[in-house]
Amino acid sequence: MIKLIKSTFYKEEKTKRELIKFIKSAKILSFGLECKKFERNFAKYQGGKHCVMVNSGSSANLAIIQSLLNLGKIKQGELVAFSALTWSTNAMPILELGLQAVPIDVELDTLNVSSRTLTKILDKYPIKMAFLTNLLGFCDDIDKIKKLCLERKIILIEDNCESLGTVYKGEKLGNFGLASSFSFYVGHHMSTIEGGAVCTDSEALATMLRMVRAHGWDRNLSLSRQNKLRNKFKVNETFYSRYTFYDLGYNFRSTEIAGFLGSVQLKYIDEIIKKRQKNFIKMAIPIYSNTKKFLPIKYDHIDFLSNFAVPVICRSVKIRDELVRRCENKVEIRPIVGGDMTKQPFFAKHQAIFKKILGNSNAKLIHEQGLYFGNNPELTETEMKLIIKIFAQ
Numbered sequence: 001m002i003k004l005i006k007s008t009f010y011k012e013e014k015t016k017r018e019l020i021k022f023i024k025s026a027k028i029l030s031f032g033l034e035c036k037k038f039e040r041n042f043a044k045y046q047g048g049k050h051c052v053m054v055n056s057g058s059s060a061n062l063a064i065i066q067s068l069l070n071l072g073k074i075k076q077g078e079l080v081a082f083s084a085l086t087w088s089t090n091a092m093p094i095l096e097l098g099l100q101a102v103p104i105d106v107e108l109d110t111l112n113v114s115s116r117t118l119t120k121i122l123d124k125y126p127i128k129m130a131f132l133t134n135l136l137g138f139c140d141d142i143d144k145i146k147k148l149c150l151e152r153k154i155i156l157i158e159d160n161c162e163s164l165g166t167v168y169k170g171e172k173l174g175n176f177g178l179a180s181s182f183s184f185y186v187g188h189h190m191s192t193i194e195g196g197a198v199c200t201d202s203e204a205l206a207t208m209l210r211m212v213r214a215h216g217w218d219r220n221l222s223l224s225r226q227n228k229l230r231n232k233f234k235v236n237e238t239f240y241s242r243y244t245f246y247d248l249g250y251n252f253r254s255t256e257i258a259g260f261l262g263s264v265q266l267k268y269i270d271e272i273i274k275k276r277q278k279n280f281i282k283m284a285i286p287i288y289s290n291t292k293k294f295l296p297i298k299y300d301h302i303d304f305l306s307n308f309a310v311p312v313i314c315r316s317v318k319i320r321d322e323l324v325r326r327c328e329n330k331v332e333i334r335p336i337v338g339g340d341m342t343k344q345p346f347f348a349k350h351q352a353i354f355k356k357i358l359g360n361s362n363a364k365l366i367h368e369q370g371l372y373f374g375n376n377p378e379l380t381e382t383e384m385k386l387i388i389k390i391f392a393q
């Protein structure tokens, strides 16, 4: 069986040896210097000003929305548009935090929201924020989406949990909006076992994210930021300043283990994504050229495609079912990410009024006729040949 994920880490043995050494010598294993070091390293890699490390991609999404609420950039009850084809914990925090989640359809050939599908929703509903997923390393015209959001004064946030390293028109995905989330869960581009991060160039948002990440207190802020807050709220005594909670928060902190692993794995990230890109090209070209079976997927507009799975959209449910059968006990497959969110029970329960607004959508078609198999850097030539044989024939 060719599994989606082969190992927890890239260079597993070496990484585990380094981890054992680190744990033996570390005095502190709760959030500390290693997490901060990783934040500096990751911000540099991504090319952004701030990185706030958290304990998962889902926490990153929740932290972004809570921070925007705390800052008054969005208000409860307002409308947030999101990609209908995404993962559950992209859409869920919108609902959990008292906002309304409006689905946007995706393009069939890029799997992603485009300026065209976004405009359709913006023209119909008073949207305050667009929380868009860059699905499986792909994107549509996100430069135009950015422009559109600027023109219409809509906050653009990217869920980049699946697209670390993809470059579009000279810019890394995750750098088009006000902030972006990342996941370091096993099987994503790099792993800290569980883990995530938010990147942003906004100092105010990064400061709020650091409070939201840890109980709503100010301990992880710079001295000047702490002084400002303490003066504003007249918190003069150290006895109380350590236990003053300024705004709504959670505990999303990472451990030093994740911070350490993050820096170790980040050293390999270029190698990892290059291998995956090579694998993708090797498998996608013969498989996608079977146009009798599959609908076309476009990626030639992307400078560098970085994904951890290869999606296929079958021309019919029958073809998809036949493929599922052929893959049994040979290749591990799954639906495309979380499928069409409007088809999920949680959406019908908590956001029934927007459940049917997309009608017969592309997201629905992808839900019903799509699937993906893994693209990990450890795939062998023999395994790739078998995958091609099963899919391309």
Ligand SMILES: Cc1ncc(COP(=O)(O)O)c(C=O)c1O
Binding pocket: 056, 057, 058, 059, 061, 086, 087, 089, 090, 133, 159, 161, 162, 182, 183, 184, 185, 195, 196, 337
């Ligand atoms: C688009 C998207 N957002 C968020 C997440 C959540 O990340 P995590 O599993 O680290 O919580 C995932 C997970 O795969 C994802 O695919």
